[in-house]
Amino acid sequence: MRLSDAERQAIMEAVAESFGTEARAWLFGSRTDDTRRGGDIDLYVETALADDLPRRKGLFLSQVWRRIGARRIDLLVRHPNSPLRAIHRDALETGIRL
Numbered sequence: 001m002r003l004s005d006a007e008r009q010a011i012m013e014a015v016a017e018s019f020g021t022e023a024r025a026w027l028f029g030s031r032t033d034d035t036r037r038g039g040d041i042d043l044y045v046e047t048a049l050a051d052d053l054p055r056r057k058g059l060f061l062s063q064v065w066r067r068i069g070a071r072r073i074d075l076l077v078r079h080p081n082s083p084l085r086a087i088h089r090d091a092l093e094t095g096i097r098l
Contacts, residue, residue, distance in 0.1 A: 002031045003041070010067035011043065012098055018060035019047035019077070028095030029074070040072035044091035050079040 003011070015025045029042030049056065057075055064073060078088055 002034060002036070002039075003027060007068050008098055011041075011064055014060050014063035014067065015045055015098075017063055018056045019045055020049050023047040023049075025098045026091050026095030027098055028091040032094065032096050040074055042074045042076075042091070044076045044078070044088065044095060046078050046080075048080060050081055053077055053079070 012025065015023050024046045026044045027042065028044055030036050030039035031041055045060075047056075057077060060075065061073060065071070076087060076091060078084070
């Protein structure tokens with residue numbers, strides 16, 4: 001996994017603050033491959049909080065950027081009432097739980 005311990009901790013703190021302490025997060029995409037370089041941070045988050053997801057996503061990004069600096073982050077958020085799409089399954093199958 002190409003995230004430092006500090007980056008991982010910052011992401012998890014921002015997940016808890018933005019999506020609730022019960023939310024779970026996975027890193028997926030190129031950052032899971034230690035042999036690659038660069039790339040954005042692809043995150044998949046499952047949360048039981050379905051209200052005002054656009055605001056929660058914005059809060060999450062601002063919290064992460066404040067902690068680790070501006071980075072390109074692709075964020076997928078799913079709550080239990082939404083369908084499990086192929087991209088969600090891929091993130092769960094290939095991702096690393098944070």
